[in-house]
Amino acid sequence: AWADGRHRARGRSVARLEADLIGALHRQEIAVLYQPQFRVGDGMLAGAEALARWEHPGLGRIGAETLFAVAERADQMAPLSHAIASTALAGAHAWPAPLRLSLNVTAEDFALPDFAPALLARADAAGFAPDRLTIEITEQTLIADFDACAAALRTLAARGVAVALDDFGTGFSNFRTLKALPLDTLKLDRSLVRDVAHDDRDRAILAAMVAMARALSLSVVAEGVENDAQLAVLAQEGVDLFQGFLRAGPLDGAAMARLASGAP
Template sequence: LGFAKDVTEEKTTSQRLQFLAHHDPLTGLLNRTRFGEIVDHSVAAGASPAVICIDLDRFKVVNDLYGHAAGDEVLIDAARRIVEASSCPVARLGGDEFAVLVNENGAAGRITRRIVEVLARPFNIRDLGVEISGSAGVAVHQSDTAVGSDLVLRNANLALYRAKHDGRNQWCFFDPAMDNAAREQRQIEADLRTALARGEIHVEYQPLADAITKEIVSFEALARWDHPRLGRIPPGMFIPVAEESGIMPDLGHYILEAAVKEAATWTPELRIAVNLSPTQMDDDGIVEKIASVLRRHRLPPRRLEVEITEGILIKDTLRGVRILTDLRALGVSVAMDDFGTGYSSLNYFRTFPFDKVKIDQTFIRDMDDNPQSLAIVQAVIGLGRGLGMPVVAEGVETAEQLARLQVEGCDVVQGYHIGRPANIESFKDGMTLQRADAVATLATASAMATSPTRQHEAAAAD
């Protein structure tokens, strides 16, 4: 007797497992482990290869808006584009991050530029052309060191981080100064963890004024950090660090508490606006925490405004609707901040209960020279008028911009032409801090609020 065994299926399974050991199952690209081995082999052979790290700029929004199945299709398409643009070994390192090995490092710049260009083309999602784009960082292995993939990948990632920080849809080469910047970033995170306790974080206030009367109607509370060694650290540097490191809930609560406490001492006509961060919106108890702060300082809820960016709401629509509805039920008003900078949709105004919309400063800055920006400003103002919703223009820096917004019918303006962020005592003491001379101080604003004659006189003086 003889026995025969069909090993075809077993062989196929073995080949599949061997493939998966070295490749990404979704895209078929090399995985991180195999890519590192290839880089190490290249270095061991005496080469000085370049590594390109690539990250999709707006991939998270795709997952949030269209679902993970659509996200997978985007990753597959992105992988194909990168392979075709580079003709080099390509890996998916994880998530939406890819890497390319360029053995001829002199070609790295040309290849990287081509990759960024092909990723800037719209991706087809449900028959819609969605712009996602990608950023990239390039690092060349230094021949004077035996360290292989770990160091060159790290350096390429530092360059990638710089490219994304500089505006996305960009690329750059690694520079040793980036290593120092990364160390500085880690030090900032460590210092930020104790900055609140040391009293280094404080609140400054920026006025918002009626576009016609120029009377101050509210202030926005803004976090400021005066570092004992580095001096004033821009919010754009430490706020993202606070979000990523888990410090933001404590920082956000501190700003809320300080702003509400201060506003409780003002004339009743003035309102205070605070920003809610993504991590604060993730807190199931955020509405009760806000209510508790209002009760503690006896500030009527109608005098508090919370500002929320659209990106926060995309993450979890149902949660966003519930929180915004509860805030409005409490008596707090809600503003959509930075409108127009993300995946803005008119449907937001049907889905989310907003009281106010703020036009992002990028459109205000460009509207005198860019017809498209002006058209967007006009459209948002018209939308607000149709919905009975006040419209705020951010970033008003010149008299010409203010005049244009007055003509277009904007309700409220904010920016350096109206007043720079400053300690509230500056406004109480009548200091203008380089503001436009037409803008009232806090004391003048409160007096004008109760005196039509004073309002008329101020307008005539302009």
């Protein structure tokens, strides 16, 4: 439960961790790993989701959950998101088309009045085509100002950026979100995938979600796929993409580049 460094961070003062993070951002020490995504139908690589990691000199690797918690307390969410996006885009620059890059977006990102044009500018600066970029949002992200978020998403969509609704099925699913936003993808949480191979009710829920997505012309991505039985059910139910340890865990930039190029 504490695999991302939270147990080690407990012994360090919050103020010290915040100062450490500010220093790490200044020195560009926040790393990006890439979680590959594959097509369910033929197993081909489709792209990857960017994940932030902090290699703390005293605490070791600190995962995204703790990293973002520290950043929120230190009022560094926007600089952190900027750093992650810039690093991820630079790393994905050499991937062959049509491989896609997915970036997670926070409520603090949307609070910035220039969020959409700034993200597009970073993509342009990295030489990464916006129509190969996906941003992942959660319904929690949209709570502060739904209309402003929707406007930013429309600006991005006009340049070809795809929008995925992440963690779908883990909480209250507001159908206003599905109706009002320029969504392209529903991303199913790993909790919806875990038991689909042996629980009829879970499989029925999965099938219903895929049917709804199809009715709305949305693609479906499944997270947390760990075995062939799960993948077989996803294929039978028409899920488009999957990610998980069945094929690959998070990779560093060099390993992802080799995978993207088809190298062994």
